[in-house]
Amino acid sequence: MTDITRQLARFVARTSLADIPEPVRREGVRAFHNWLGCAFGGAREPPVTTALAAIREMEMPAQATVLGHDLRVDLQNAALLNCMASSLNAFDDTHLASVTHPTGPVAAAILALAEGRRVSGADFLLALILGIEVECRLANVLTLPPARGNVGFYMTGLVGGIGAAVATGKLLGLDEQRMIWALGIAASHASGFREAHATMSLGYVPGHAARTGLFAAQFAAKGFTNSEVALEGPKGFANVFADPPNLAAAVDGLGQRFEVMANAYKPYPCGIVIHPQIDACLEIAGTPGFDATNIERVELTVEPLTLTLCDRPEPQNAMQAVVSLYHWVAAALLYRKAGLDEGVDARVRDPAMIAMRRRIKVVADPSLAREEAKATVIFKDGSARSSHVVQCRGSLTRQLTDAELQEKFLAQAVRSIPAAQAARVAELCWKLPALDDVGKQIGAALAP
Amino acid sequence: MTDITRQLARFVARTSLADIPEPVRREGVRAFHNWLGCAFGGAREPPVTTALAAIREMEMPAQATVLGHDLRVDLQNAALLNCMASSLNAFDDTHLASVTHPTGPVAAAILALAEGRRVSGADFLLALILGIEVECRLANVLTLPPARGNVGFYMTGLVGGIGAAVATGKLLGLDEQRMIWALGIAASHASGFREAHATMSLGYVPGHAARTGLFAAQFAAKGFTNSEVALEGPKGFANVFADPPNLAAAVDGLGQRFEVMANAYKPYPCGIVIHPQIDACLEIAGTPGFDATNIERVELTVEPLTLTLCDRPEPQNAMQAVVSLYHWVAAALLYRKAGLDEGVDARVRDPAMIAMRRRIKVVADPSLAREEAKATVIFKDGSARSSHVVQCRGSLTRQLTDAELQEKFLAQAVRSIPAAQAARVAELCWKLPALDDVGKQIGAALAP
Numbered sequence: 069m070t071d072i073t074r075q076l077a078r079f080v081a082r083t084s085l086a087d088i089p090e091p092v093r094r095e096g097v098r099a100f101h102n103w104l105g106c107a108f109g110g111a112r113e114p115p116v117t118t119a120l121a122a123i124r125e126m127e128m129p130a131q132a133t134v135l136g137h138d139l140r141v142d143l144q145n146a147a148l149l150n151c152m153a154s155s156l157n158a159f160d161d162t163h164l165a166s167v168t169h170p171t172g173p174v175a176a177a178i179l180a181l182a183e184g185r186r187v188s189g190a191d192f193l194l195a196l197i198l199g200i201e202v203e204c205r206l207a208n209v210l211t212l213p214p215a216r217g218n219v220g221f222y223m224t225g226l227v228g229g230i231g232a233a234v235a236t237g238k239l240l241g242l243d244e245q246r247m248i249w250a251l252g253i254a255a256s257h258a259s260g261f262r263e264a265h266a267t268m269s270l271g272y273v274p275g276h277a278a279r280t281g282l283f284a285a286q287f288a289a290k291g292f293t294n295s296e297v298a299l300e301g302p303k304g305f306a307n308v309f310a311d312p313p314n315l316a317a318a319v320d321g322l323g324q325r326f327e328v329m330a331n332a333y334k335p336y337p338c339g340i341v342i343h344p345q346i347d348a349c350l351e352i353a354g355t356p357g358f359d360a361t362n363i364e365r366v367e368l369t370v371e372p373l374t375l376t377l378c379d380r381p382e383p384q385n386a387m388q389a390v391v392s393l394y395h396w397v398a399a400a401l402l403y404r405k406a407g408l409d410e411g412v413d414a415r416v417r418d419p420a421m422i423a424m425r426r427r428i429k430v431v432a433d434p435s436l437a438r439e440e441a442k443a444t445v446i447f448k449d450g451s452a453r454s455s456h457v458v459q460c461r462g463s464l465t466r467q468l469t470d471a472e473l474q475e476k477f478l479a480q481a482v483r484s485i486p487a488a489q490a491a492r493v494a495e496l497c498w499k500l501p502a503l504d505d506v507g508k509q510i511g512a513a514l515a516p
Numbered sequence: 517m518t519d520i521t522r523q524l525a526r527f528v529a530r531t532s533l534a535d536i537p538e539p540v541r542r543e544g545v546r547a548f549h550n551w552l553g554c555a556f557g558g559a560r561e562p563p564v565t566t567a568l569a570a571i572r573e574m575e576m577p578a579q580a581t582v583l584g585h586d587l588r589v590d591l592q593n594a595a596l597l598n599c600m601a602s603s604l605n606a607f608d609d610t611h612l613a614s615v616t617h618p619t620g621p622v623a624a625a626i627l628a629l630a631e632g633r634r635v636s637g638a639d640f641l642l643a644l645i646l647g648i649e650v651e652c653r654l655a656n657v658l659t660l661p662p663a664r665g666n667v668g669f670y671m672t673g674l675v676g677g678i679g680a681a682v683a684t685g686k687l688l689g690l691d692e693q694r695m696i697w698a699l700g701i702a703a704s705h706a707s708g709f710r711e712a713h714a715t716m717s718l719g720y721v722p723g724h725a726a727r728t729g730l731f732a733a734q735f736a737a738k739g740f741t742n743s744e745v746a747l748e749g750p751k752g753f754a755n756v757f758a759d760p761p762n763l764a765a766a767v768d769g770l771g772q773r774f775e776v777m778a779n780a781y782k783p784y785p786c787g788i789v790i791h792p793q794i795d796a797c798l799e800i801a802g803t804p805g806f807d808a809t810n811i812e813r814v815e816l817t818v819e820p821l822t823l824t825l826c827d828r829p830e831p832q833n834a835m836q837a838v839v840s841l842y843h844w845v846a847a848a849l850l851y852r853k854a855g856l857d858e859g860v861d862a863r864v865r866d867p868a869m870i871a872m873r874r875r876i877k878v879v880a881d882p883s884l885a886r887e888e889a890k891a892t893v894i895f896k897d898g899s900a901r902s903s904h905v906v907q908c909r910g911s912l913t914r915q916l917t918d919a920e921l922q923e924k925f926l927a928q929a930v931r932s933i934p935a936a937q938a939a940r941v942a943e944l945c946w947k948l949p950a951l952d953d954v955g956k957q958i959g960a961a962l963a964p
Contacts, residue, residue, distance in 0.1 A: 115740070122738040126590065127577050142574065218759075220751035225704070252712055256673070256721055259707035263752035264700055268741040273704055276728075290570040292563070293716040303668035304711035311666075 069315035072300040076202055077247035079322050080234050085194040085501075092326040093501060096197040099161055101497040102333045102473055103171040104135075104510075106160045108490070109337075109408065109480030110153035111136025115268035119149060132180035133514040136484030143180045144279045147232070151176035151278035155224075156271030157408060158390045159337035159480070163200075164438065164464060165330060166207035166223055167340065167373075173228030173278040174199035174235045181236055181282065182507035189503030195235040197328055202251075203231025204327035206299070208317035209306050215314035219376055225260020225273040226309055232281025233288070240289045252294025254284035255305040266380065266388040333473060335462045336406040339391045341374040344441030344460040349400035351455040352445050360402050362447045365427045368397065369442040372432040381425060389416045398424035401445070408480070439463040470498075485516045517763035520748040524650055525695035527770050528682050533642045533949075540774040541949060544645040547609055549945040550781045550921055551619040552583075552958075554608045556938070557785075557856065557928030558601035559584025563716035567597060580628035581962040584932030591628045592727045595680070599624035599726035603672075604719030605856060606838045607785035607928070611648075612886065612912060613778060614655030614671055615788070615825075621676030621726040622647035622683045629730065630955035635687055637951030643683040645776055650699075651679025652775035654747070656765035657754050663762035667824060673708020673721040674757055680729025681736070688737045700742025701732035703753040714828065714836040781921060783910045784854040787839045789822040792889030792908040797848035799903040800893050808850050810895045813875045816845065817890040820880040829873060837864045846872035849893070856928070887911040918946075933964045 085093070110116060120134065123145045132146035135153055140146070151172040154160050160169045178195050181187070206227045210217045233254035237247050257280040260273035299305045299318065306313035336346050345368055352358065380392035389395040389411055398421050399410040415421060444454040459465050468476070474494060481490035493513040496503065503509050533541070558564060568582065571593045580594035583601055588594070599620040602608050608617045626643050629635070654675045658665045681702035685695050705728040708721035747753045747766065754761035784794050793816055800806065818841070828840035837843040837859055846869050847858040863869060892902040907913050916924070922942060929938030941961040944951065951957050
């Protein structure tokens with residue numbers, strides 16, 4: 069496979085919204101709506117306020133809004149903070165095939181950009197869809213068989229900045245050649261590994277992608293050069309991050325099939341590989357006569373990636389709980405809910421939760437699908453209740469409805485802005501394709 | 517090997533200049549002097565002026581000087597630009613064991629920082645030496661046997677930001693815990709691959725490391741958290757970039773042996789693996805009666821890495837020539853010199869050079885050392901002259917002298933600042949350990 073970089077750049081430079089099928093546009097709107105809610109959901113959390121303390125000292129120019137704060141900073145740091153906010157509760161979207169969280173880096177970069185220039189909703193939506201498209205295709209290059217990468221890399225960190233550069237570059241009107249350079253510069257920033265999950269840096273890696281992707285497009289716009297084969301060259305992106313890569317995945321069906329259609333929205337604010345187990349345990353907890361205080365032990369059968377990513381039996385705080393299978397299974401059984409309120413420090417340290425987490429035994433079974441889980445709860449009297457979830461909520465065949473997305477949005481947004489304002493900005497999201505000026509119309513509603 | 521991250525953080529937080537042996541301090545001064553000259557040498561080149569065009573549009577605050585320009589930008593972008601300037605002619609220093617160019621990211625970050633606060637020369641030198649130390653040790657983790665990494669990664673991009681974070685963090689007074697986080701945040705930015713060599717992005721990758729390493733320390737200073745085992749954890753830095761890594765190399769002899777002593781300064785502005793061949797051909801070209809116009813062909817025997825990194829037979833411009841073995845061998849034979857003037861576009865496109873490059877045949881021989889080369893020039897009359905270089909100029913046993921470094925500095929600095937100013941700032945570099953305020957004293961001489 070040659071000229072992957074050029075093919076992608078040409079596709080991005082030449083595609084207009086008329087080339088995007090209506091269902092794909094609709095999914096782009098849903099992705100943006102889901103993203104913005106998640107950004108408000110995390111905007112007041114300690115990682116953001118700590119980062120803000122550092123950024124305020126840098127005395128940056130007031131160019132774009134920090135969501136949920138009455139404050140503007142420079143474009144790059146606004147992109148960083150707003151993407152970070154959307155990622156840190158692990159409630160953002162997931163491109164399931166590659167476990168990439170695609171919308172954050174792309175949306176945060178172009179929303180910051182749109183505050184400083186007139187960008188129509190149609191152009192914004194097109195840029196968003198194209199950014200997600202290239203981002204997810206490159207994630208496929210690193211993950212779809214026969215590709216073999218290192219699971220330690222944080223996929224959103226590897227591809228998110230490239231998506232941000234594509235979307236920013238589209239709005240800046242880059243031609244094919246400059247788009248090639250934007251792809252290369254952004255790829256040269258690809259970074260981040262999973263060891264920092266469960267710390268403030270969980271959301272930082274996607275945020276860094278948003279910031280640096282925006283920057284890459286700004287450099288390319290001025291004619292800053294990079295390789296013509298940055299993505300596919302022997303010492304380029306695909307070959308350093310996968311051995312072998314699946315280069316065909318970058319361009320097969322380009323413009324025909326859109327990756328945003330394979331993007332899912334989470335019903336629960338935690339690692340997506342935990343979701344089938346939550347469904348199973350909520351189902352058991354909802355059966356008549358269920359009493360969590362009588363549980364003797366819990367036996368889970370999970371798809372192996374669940375343990376690879378979320379085998380954290382004793383989380384110490386909310387950040388660690390986000391990627392703890394045990395925490396969320398225990399929460400589902402004890403509280404019969406699995407929302408943001410069930411992930412806070414007080415819940416993580418609740419003695420009843422600690423005791424429940426220790427009753428959980430997990431077995432990995434490669435015959436299970438990613439969306440599948442089996443759970444059995446054995447009670448002290450020897451009785452048992454089981455659940456077998458084949459397709460968890462939020463998976464592609466059980467996507468959240470628009471109404472569910474709206475509920476998710478409002479529940480998160482009120483953590484940062486008044487309820488009436490939350491409703492107004494949600495409405496603007498649904499109307500995205502018709503907006504005249506995204507920065508003026510949505511931008512005005514971002515601060516409390 | 518456990519607690520690598522903590523051991524390194526503790527070492528950095530606790531070490532004072534009194535713990536650094538005098539020869540190591542002296543080498544730190546030489547490294548800084550060599551770096552600053554290289555930064556002036558590249559400051560007016562197109563990659564810097566193109567990047568400046570993009571950065572000027574960002575309307576950043578005037579916090580630190582862009583070397584060689586009458587302009588100040590924010591700290592991060594000053595670090596980016598000044599490191600980029602020092603790297604783009606490939607004239608900067610090289611940690612030979614790992615082919616890292618260590619001083620650029622570290623020096624550019626702390627020089628920018630020092631312009632905004634009082635930093636003594638002694639503190640600056642200590643921070644510089646510690647930054648280089650951690651940076652090169654982590655490069656060793658990825659390269660020294662049994663470590664196996666991917667040669668496509670650009671080592672300075674992987675470790676340079678960590679060095680910059682260490683040095684910045686030392687000047688910001690980070691304690692052990694915050695230094696751990698600074699290491700982790702900086703490691704999460706580790707990025708860059710060699711496909712973009714021979715483009716403007718050659719210097720951009722180290723520059724990005726300088727910028728983001730500085731940023732990492734500023735975040736950690738505010739308490740922004742990362743993993744406690746970011747470097748050694750199973751999904752951390754060492755394990756994603758090498759399989760296996762050599763973790764012992766991070767801490768063996770820490771505080772006893774200093775990596776800056778294994779750092780070399782280039783006599784020629786090109787890929788360091790080309791240097792032994794340049795020496796060999798300069799030697800042949802210097803023999804009595806040598807006439808380049810009579811050359812029939814040139815036969816080179818090289819260490820294999822030379823071809824891995826610099827097998828570029830037909831460079832099209834100065835940026836490609838930097839990493840072209842053929843270009844510099846041809847230049848040594850045709851011009852009997854190999855300086856900045858021999859690397860410009862006009863030389864690359866000189867028909868005599870093009871013809872000479874095509875006469876060169878190369879064989880890789882794994883029995884050769886990195887510093888070794890064999891060259892034979894066969895003339896049209898059938899006669900031949902040979903040279904066998906065992907230790908090339910600039911290698912550790914043939915380090916450039918202070919006088920040679922001074923000559924190299926001045927030749928580069930006059931490309932950006934007046935000669936008298938160049939001499940003055942070179943003098944300040946040699947006096948670094950005694951300076952009261954690096955930002956005021958050296959900073960005042962950075963702009964033309």
